[in-house]
Structures are given as C-alpha cells and as structure tokens.
Amino acid sequence: MVLEQDILPYLQWFLGSSDTLGALPRFLLVALGVALLGLLGGYAVAAARHGILRGGDLTYRTVSAGFRELFEMSPRRIGALAKLAIKEAWRRRVWVAFAVFIVILMFAGWFLKTDHQDPAKLYISFVLTATTYLVLGIALLLSAFSLPSDFKSKTIYTIVTKPVRSGEIILGRILGFTAIGTILLATMAICSYVFVVRSLDHTHDVELSTLKKIAGATGNEGRTSLDAYHRHFIELDVEGAENQALSNHGHYHPISRRGENIRVGQAENFIRARIPQWGTLRYLDRQGTEQARGISVGSEWTYRSFIEGRSQAAAIWTFENVKPPSYLDDPDIPDEDKGLPIGLIVRVFRTHKGTIGKAIGGSIQVRNPETLLTSEIDYFPAVDAKVDEQTIPRKLTNIADGSEIDLYEDVIQDGKLEVIVQCLEPGQYFGFARPDCYLRMPDGSPILNFVKVYLSIWVQMVIVIAIGVSASALLSGPVAMLLTVSFVLLGFFRDFFVGVAAGTEYGGGPVESLVRLITQQNVMSPLKAGGAEPIVQGIDFGLQGIMLSVAQVLPDFSAFSTVSFAAYGYEVPAERVFQDLTTCLAYIAGLAVVGYFLLRTREVAR
Amino acid sequence: MSQETVVQTRSLSKVYRDFWGRQKVRALKALDLEVHRGEVFGLLGPNGSGKTTTIKLLLGLLFPTSGEALIFGKNSTDVGKNERLGYLPEESYLYRFLNAEETLDFYARLFDMEPAVRQERVDALIKQVGLDKARKRQLQEYSKGMTRRIGLAQALINNPELILLDEPTSGLDPLGTREMKDMILRLKDEGKTVIMCSHLLADVQDVCDRIAILHQGELKELGRVDELLTVADVTQIRATGLSDDCQNEIRDVINRHNGEVLQMDNPTTTLEELFLSIVRDSEARPGRRAASPTEQGSAPQSDA
Numbered sequence: 001m002v003l004e005q006d007i008l009p010y011l012q013w014f015l016g017s018s019d020t021l022g023a024l025p026r027f028l029l030v031a032l033g034v035a036l037l038g039l040l041g042g043y044a045v046a047a048a049r050h051g052i053l054r055g056g057d058l059t060y061r062t063v064s065a066g067f068r069e070l071f072e073m074s075p076r077r078i079g080a081l082a083k084l085a086i087k088e089a090w091r092r093r094v095w096v097a098f099a100v101f102i103v104i105l106m107f108a109g110w111f112l113k114t115d116h117q118d119p120a121k122l123y124i125s126f127v128l129t130a131t132t133y134l135v136l137g138i139a140l141l142l143s144a145f146s147l148p149s150d151f152k153s154k155t156i157y158t159i160v161t162k163p164v165r166s167g168e169i170i171l172g173r174i175l176g177f178t179a180i181g182t183i184l185l186a187t188m189a190i191c192s193y194v195f196v197v198r199s200l201d202h203t204h205d206v207e208l209s210t211l212k213k214i215a216g217a218t219g220n221e222g223r224t225s226l227d228a229y230h231r232h233f234i235e236l237d238v239e240g241a242e243n244q245a246l247s248n249h250g251h252y253h254p255i256s257r258r259g260e261n262i263r264v265g266q267a268e269n270f271i272r273a274r275i276p277q278w279g280t281l282r283y284l285d286r287q288g289t290e291q292a293r294g295i296s297v298g299s300e301w302t303y304r305s306f307i308e309g310r311s312q313a314a315a316i317w318t319f320e321n322v323k324p325p326s327y328l329d330d331p332d333i334p335d336e337d338k339g340l341p342i343g344l345i346v347r348v349f350r351t352h353k354g355t356i357g358k359a360i361g362g363s364i365q366v367r368n369p370e371t372l373l374t375s376e377i378d379y380f381p382a383v384d385a386k387v388d389e390q391t392i393p394r395k396l397t398n399i400a401d402g403s404e405i406d407l408y409e410d411v412i413q414d415g416k417l418e419v420i421v422q423c424l425e426p427g428q429y430f431g432f433a434r435p436d437c438y439l440r441m442p443d444g445s446p447i448l449n450f451v452k453v454y455l456s457i458w459v460q461m462v463i464v465i466a467i468g469v470s471a472s473a474l475l476s477g478p479v480a481m482l483l484t485v486s487f488v489l490l491g492f493f494r495d496f497f498v499g500v501a502a503g504t505e506y507g508g509g510p511v512e513s514l515v516r517l518i519t520q521q522n523v524m525s526p527l528k529a530g531g532a533e534p535i536v537q538g539i540d541f542g543l544q545g546i547m548l549s550v551a552q553v554l555p556d557f558s559a560f561s562t563v564s565f566a567a568y569g570y571e572v573p574a575e576r577v578f579q580d581l582t583t584c585l586a587y588i589a590g591l592a593v594v595g596y597f598l599l600r601t602r603e604v605a606r
Numbered sequence: 607m608s609q610e611t612v613v614q615t616r617s618l619s620k621v622y623r624d625f626w627g628r629q630k631v632r633a634l635k636a637l638d639l640e641v642h643r644g645e646v647f648g649l650l651g652p653n654g655s656g657k658t659t660t661i662k663l664l665l666g667l668l669f670p671t672s673g674e675a676l677i678f679g680k681n682s683t684d685v686g687k688n689e690r691l692g693y694l695p696e697e698s699y700l701y702r703f704l705n706a707e708e709t710l711d712f713y714a715r716l717f718d719m720e721p722a723v724r725q726e727r728v729d730a731l732i733k734q735v736g737l738d739k740a741r742k743r744q745l746q747e748y749s750k751g752m753t754r755r756i757g758l759a760q761a762l763i764n765n766p767e768l769i770l771l772d773e774p775t776s777g778l779d780p781l782g783t784r785e786m787k788d789m790i791l792r793l794k795d796e797g798k799t800v801i802m803c804s805h806l807l808a809d810v811q812d813v814c815d816r817i818a819i820l821h822q823g824e825l826k827e828l829g830r831v832d833e834l835l836t837v838a839d840v841t842q843i844r845a846t847g848l849s850d851d852c853q854n855e856i857r858d859v860i861n862r863h864n865g866e867v868l869q870m871d872n873p874t875t876t877l878e879e880l881f882l883s884i885v886r887d888s889e890a891r892p893g894r895r896a897a898s899p900t901e902q903g904s905a906p907q908s909d910a
Contacts, residue, residue: 048627049627050672065684069685074718076715077715077718080712080715080716081716083712084712087701088701088703091703153699154695154697155700155701156699157665157667157693157699158693158695158699158700158713158760159716160665160666160667161665161666161667161688161691161693162688162716162717162764163685163688163689163717163718164688164716165685603667603668605667605668
C-alpha cells in the first residue's frame with residue numbers, strides 16, 4: 001500500500017510542532033487572510049456604489065450584523081430548512097443515483113475478473129471508486145442548483161421575509177443535503193459490502209488424487225480443485241481438525257476432515273483490516289554507508305528508492321515501542337507461536353530476467369539497535385508488490401557466534417528493534433518506502449474499516465456540498481456548478497496545481513505552458529517567445545501568486561481518499577479519520593461564513 | 607387610531623443598474639412615507655410606477671440606493687423586523703411539493719415556534735382560510751384561489767402586526783375577492799397594520815384608509831381615501847319625493863314644491879377617476895406633484 005504522507009498523531013497534526021505548522025494555526029491564518037480580502041473587496045464595492053463614507057458604514061454594519069446574527073441562529077430554523085432541503089432532494093429524484101449504482105453493480109460482475117491475483121482489491125476499489133464518483137456527482141448537482149432554483153421560482157422571498165438569518169439558509173441547505181447524501185451513501189455501503197462478499201464467495205474440492213504423505217513429517221499435502229481461476233495447496237495433519245487451504249489470491253479456506261471426508265469451507269480473509277505499526281527507514285548504499293535514500297532506477301515517481309542486490313546495500317527499518325505479545329509467558333503456547341509478525345512489501349526491479357518463474361531472493365535480519373546484536377540471515381523469495389506476511393521467530397541465532405538468542409530479551413531493547421532487508425541477487429534491485437515494512441498487530445474489523453472508508457467518502461461529499469451551496473448563494477446554478485467542479489478537479493490534482501503555482505513543475509506557469517503548447521516547444525529547454533519572455537513570465541508571476549492563494553483554500557481530495565487502505569486490506573488509522581473529520585468541519589465553518597456574506601450582501605429580488 | 611408610526615421611508619430611492627454598474631432604471635425617487643399602526647394603506651400606481659419596488663425595499667428584498675426605510679424603527683435590511691411582519695407576495699411563491707399542513711408547519715418553524723403552539727396555529731389558520739378539506743393535498747394540485755389562501759395563511763402564521771399584501775385579490779373570483787377584502791378589514795379590526803398594493807382600484811377603495819399613488823417612481827398623491835375622493839368645488843344634493851317635472855330644475859323645484867332635502871354635501875369621485883386623472887397629469891407634467899382631480903373639478907359622481 002502506498003502512503004505518501006505520514007499520518008501524524010492528531011494533536012501534533014492539529015496544533016503543529018516546532019518544524020510544521022499545525023492545522024489549527026494554518027486554518028486561522030487562512031481564515032484571517034480570506035477575511036481581510038473579503039473585507040477589502042466588500043468595502044471597495046460598497047465605496048464604489050455608495051461613496052467612501054457610506055460604503056464604510058455599510059461594510060461595518062454588514063460585518064457587525066454578521067457577528068450578531070451568529071448568536072441569533074436557531075437550531076429549529078436550521079432544522080426546518082434542512083428538512084426542506086431533504087424533501088427537495090427527494091423530489092428531484094436523488095434516488096436515481098442509487099438506481100444507477102445498483103445497475104452498475106448488476107453488470108459489474110461481467111467486467112471484473114476474478115482471475116486477478118487479488119480479486120478483493122479489484123472489487124473493493126471498484127465499488128468504492130464508483131460510490132465516490134456517484135455521490136460526489138449527486139452532491140454537486142443538489143448543492144449547486146438548490147438556492148438558484150429558489151431564486152428563480154422566487155420561493156426565497158417567503159423565506160427571507162421571515163426572521164431567517166442568511167447563515168441559517170446556508171447551514172440548513174448544507175445539513176439537509178448532507179443528511180440525504182448520508183442516507184444514500186449508507187445504502188450504497190451496505191449494497192457494496194454485500195456485493196463484494198457475495199461476488200468473492202466460493203469454495204473448492206480437494207483433489208484426492210494429489211494427496212500424498214509429507215516427506216519427513218506426519219500428515220498429507222495436495223491441492224484443491226481449480227475454481228474461480230485459482231487453486232490452493234493444502235497440508236493436512238493426521239488429526240485433520242484445524243486445517244487450512246494455504247493462502248492464495250488473498251484468502252484461505254478452512255478444511256474440516258471427518259475420516260475420509262474432507263470438506264473445504266467458504267473463502268475467508270478476503271476482506272482484511274491489517275493494523276500496521278510503522279517504523280522509520282534508512283538505507284545503506286553498496287559500500288555500506290548510511291544514506292537517507294536508496295538509488296533511483298529512473299522512475300519519475302520517487303516514492304520508493306532502491307537497494308542493489310549482492311552488495312552491502314540494505315534497507316533498515318527501526319521500530320519503537322515494540323511490545324512482546326501478552327501470552328509471552330504462557331507455558332501452554334509453544335515458543336514457535338510467540339514470534340513477532342511482520343509484513344513486507346517488496347518492489348522488485350530487474351535489470352535482467354534472471355531465472356524465469358523463480359522469485360528474486362532476499363534476506364531479512366533483526367538487530368538490536370544498541371548492542372548491534374544481529375540475527376542469522378533468513379531467506380525469502382520476493383514476489384513483486386505482494387504483501388509477504390512473515391513471523392520473526394522468538395528463538396534466533398546470533399550471526400556472530402552462532403549462539404541462540406531470544407528476540408524479546410536480547411534483540412529488542414527498550415522497545416526498539418531494527419529489521420534489515422537486503423537483495424541477494426546481483427544486478428537486481430529491491431525498492432522500498434517507509435510503509436513497506438511494518439509490525440503486524442492483530443487485524444481490525446473489516447466492517448468497521450469499511451465504515452471508516454465510507455466516512456472519508458462522506459467527508460468529500462460534505463465538502464462538495466458546502467462549496468456548492470456557498471457558491472450558489474451568489475452565482476447562478478450552472479456557474480456555481482462549474483466553480484464547484486473546478487474546485488473538485490483542482491482538489492484531486494492539488495499537488496500538481498501547487499507545483500505549477502510554486503514554479504516547481506517543468507514548463508513554467510500557465511501562460512508559458514500555453515506558449516510552449518502552441519509553439520510546440522518542449523518543457524525542458526528555455527522558453528523562446530520572440531523577445532516576449534519577460535512579459536510571459538511576468539504574467540505568470542502574477543497568476544502564480546493568485547494560484548498559490550487559491551491553493552491555500554483548495555481541499556486536497558486525493559488525500560481524503562482512503563480507498564487504497566480498504567483495497568489493499570489495511571485499516572484506516574483512527575488518527576486519519578479524525579483529521580479528515582476535523583478538516584471537513586473547518587471547511588463547513590469557513591464556507592458557511594463565506595456563503596453567509598455572499599447571501600447577505602446580495603439583493604434577493606430583481 | 608393610534609398615530610404610532612409602523613413604517614417610515616425617508617428619501618427612499620432605488621436605481622437599478624446593469625452588471626457594469628451603469629444606471630438602467632430609476633425605479634423610485636426620494637419617497638417619503640409614513641404608515642401608522644392600525645391603518646390599511648394602499649399603494650397604487652400603473653405598471654413600473656415603483657410600488658412593487660417600494661414593497662421589496664420595505665421587506666429588505668432590495669437595498670436602497672439612497673435614503674432608508676424603517677419598519678418598527680428598524681432598518682429594512684434588519685432581519686429582526688421580520689418577527690412582526692407578514693408578507694403575501696403577488697404570486698404564491700411557495701414550495702409546491704409540500705401540502706398545506708407541511709407548508710404552514712415549515713413557515714411556523716422559521717418563527718421558532720414551539721411544537722404545541724405551531725400545531726395549534728397551523729390548524730387554526732387552515733380552518734380560517736377554508737382549506738381544511740385540502741390540508742393534505744400538495745400545493746401543486748391547488749387552484750389559484752386556494753394557492754392565494756394558503757399564501758395568506760403563511761403570511762399570518764406569526765400573527766403579525768404588519769402585513770404587506772402584494773396584489774391580494776389578483777386571480778381571485780368575486781367571492782374570493784370579497785373574502786379577501788373581509789379578511790383585510792378583519793385584520794384592521796384586530797388592530798393590525800396592512801400595506802397593500804393593487805391594480806384593482808375598487809378593492810383599494812373598499813378597504814384602504816389611506817393611499818399613496820406612485821407614477822414613474824415618484825409619489826403623486828398621498829392622503830385619506832375619503833378626503834382624496836371628495837370633490838371640493840361641487841355641491842351634491844340628494845333628494846327624494848320629487849315629481850318628474852321638477853327634476854329638470856332641481857334646485858328651484860325643491861324650494862318651490864317643499865321637497866325634503868336629505869343630504870347636501872360635496873360629492874365624491876371614484877378612485878378610478880382619481881387614479882387616471884393623476885396618471886394623465888403626471889404624464890403631461892412630469893416631475894411635479896399632480897393636482898388633485900377634486901381640485902380641478904373633474905367629473906364628480908352624482909347620486910341624484
């Protein structure tokens with residue numbers, strides 16, 4: 001799973017630290033900037049229309065009324081307007097979105113292949129992505145056209161001639177559409193879960209002809225029938241009470257044995273919620289010198305960096321707060337079950353084909369970060385991009401003298417542990433990012449994880465609704481929709497937008513890019529515009545300033561999405577959920593204030 | 607009648623501008639007006655005279671270009687004034703997917719009414735406007751008359767002290783018109799202040815205490831209806847018991863034949879005559895306050 005930005009502890013994220021600006025101070029700064037800009041803009045318009053003094057008086061009265069009305073808002077009025085928005089949404093056939101969703105699910109089975117290596121990932125990412133786009137689309141349509149429709153039909157006359165504050169109209173709309181969107185989303189969530197579970201559900205038979213005794217051990221091994229495009233290898237002990245078909249395609253099957261009858265149960269563990277404990281990552285280069293990053297293999301995406309095979313190059317993760325399992329001292333549990341479970345994802349970069357069908361070999365060791373006591377090398381076959389779940393055994397061998405060492409007593413010191421991974425084949429490379437190795441905690445509830453992912457979709461929906469409603473307080477329906485769509489699209493590509501604004505993207509600013517596009521110049525060479533380069537770059541400088549300002553209030557929709565967590569089978573961290581909810585609340589508050597002043601300062605009638 | 611001022615406008619002006627801020631129309635020019643508690647006040651004027659603009663300025667739906675409008679002493683853009691105000695728009699701008707009960711309940715919630723009070727008020731108003739049997743029907747199924755009645759009910763949901771009615775009898779049949787006028791008079795009896803604008807002069811004449819006549823955004827006439835309609839320079843004699851021969855020379859005959867003089871006073875014109883006369887005069891002499899037709903000796907209506 002890709003995790004490009006670290007998930008900070010909530011308080012650190014909210015208040016900030018010595019080297020990062022927290023969400024709250026950032027919000028206050030942006031709010032102050034927007035407020036000053038709004039104040040100056042409002043005064044400029046008022047002064048142009050009514051003169052300097054009267055303009056100032058009107059601006060003061062509008063702002064002071066805004067503060068006063070903040071305390072005069074009535075939950076009952078907001079509730080009434082929210083209820084009206086729900087009825088209006090229902091009348092505008094919001095349920096059609098649900099019908100479309102059901103139709104999509106009905107036909108999705110035709111196109112989603114179950115021969116995928118990890119079909120759960122495919123199914124989950126499909127339903128979550130479809131839900132996201134449908135819900136955002138319906139949120140956009142509902143929010144952008146509601147108030148303009150009231151203005152057009154003049155029903156707003158009978159609202160604003162009641163003691164209704166503009167803020168109540170904005171909040172009522174946002175809450176109403178959020179309520180109907182929540183119902184829609186919850187229904188889609190239930191349908192999606194049922195669809196995924198039922199689509200992935202299957203079983204196998206044991207191919208009895210393949211069963212043979214395990215060499216050097218008791219029990220039998222064999223394989224299952226080929227169903228749903230895959231089969232499993234099985235190992236049955238003599239008792240045969242608690243067997244599993246080995247994990248394949250991201251799941252396993254329980255096997256029960258009654259005498260000669262062997263029954264394979266339904267697929268399990270398709271949908272998971274792994275809880276990782278991440279550490280920090282550093283690299284050693286081929287000479288064994290410590291580096292902040294590995295080497296680049298030429299990929300533009302610099303998320304992972306690579307270590308070279310058959311050299312001293314290594315990726316070293318340091319974990320803190322490593323705790324032994326609670327059953328460590330339980331004499332009934334054998335030592336081999338008291339190891340430390342870890343997860344490892346390796347991106348394999350081959351500079352030559354190697355042996356066809358054979359995985360690239362890697363090694364894993366654990367080390368005491370203080371005493372540098374290191375375990376013997378443990379080999380593993382690295383399958384590209386697959387989550388390799390291993391357990392570091394409790395009893396290890398000291399690589400220095402071959403003595404037996406205890407993981408919890410000798411290697412883990414003050415809760416700290418180092419895990420060293422190397423590539424063993426020359427000319428081949430392993431690529432890693434920090435989240436690619438983690439300590440595995442007991443899995444969380446997949447259903448709860450599903451709920452968390454839907455919460456992140458809900459957050460996106462609410463922000464779209466808030467933008468749409470606030471924009472529609474001033475603009476006509478189509479224009480408000482275009483503005484909201486622009487916000488959403490720019491929000492999905494916020495990093496690129498910020499890159500263009502900050503001048504870190506190749507090709508210059510918007511005007512320079514346009515000139516390059518028209519004159520067919522590549523983005524790397526210096527701009528040639530027949531002597532007009534300073535003008536082009538001057539205009540870009542101004543535009544980039546505006547873009548940077550817009551970027552401060554642009555919601556990062558790509559960062560809100562937690563679809564990949566569920567698709568790859570990881571639990572969405574609670575910190576992340578609370579951060580998203582807080583961000584959502586900040587957007588609602590900010591946009592409601594903006595919407596209030598837009599509605600308050602416009603003439604309702606024509 | 608109390609002389610407490612409920613509505614006051616001071617040099618209230620409104621200029622409509624285009625997107626670029628250029629003046630399109632001067633809809634209202636320095637209107638000075640006072641409406642007192644308990645009176646029924648009529649705003650008259652041809653299309654485009656500024657009466658709807660005045661209503662919208664009073665309601666805060668439009669912002670004045672200059673001058674100010676005060677309702678209960680508060681600026682018209684102050685939302686707080688709406689607590690004591692009811693408004694019936696020209697068309698019933700209501701949510702057509704709601705039924706009568708839902709509509710009134712919704713508007714009652716906007717006044718922050720407690721549920722019990724709300725229920726009671728909704729029931730009473732539905733019965734008062736005669737929609738008891740149609741209370742569960744969506745407004746989109748209502749006839750024009752029924753829509754006006756539910757519109758009136760929403761305007762009265764808060765038991766307002768000031769009611770603004772924009773063309774209250776528009777689209778109503780004679781019976782509905784009669785009921786609306788009775789309702790206005792009943793509101794007056796309850797001590798409420800009513801401001802209405804209408805094209806139907808007979809309706810205004812029937813219910814209004816005072817009227818203002820606007821033309822091209824200017825106030826042309828303002829005063830009590832009975833005073834405005836009085837023709838000052840003409841004497842009207844109402845008599846009975848006269849023979850056919852005496853009717854040609856009525857004044858002499860009354861004296862000579864000992865007829866009984868029942869009434870001798872100034873006759874009144876109709877509001878329609880007054881209105882048309884003012885409009886004609888305003889068009890002939892724009893920018894000046896029109897001379898009252900009653901001062902011009904225009905056609906008096908004789909009941910003789």
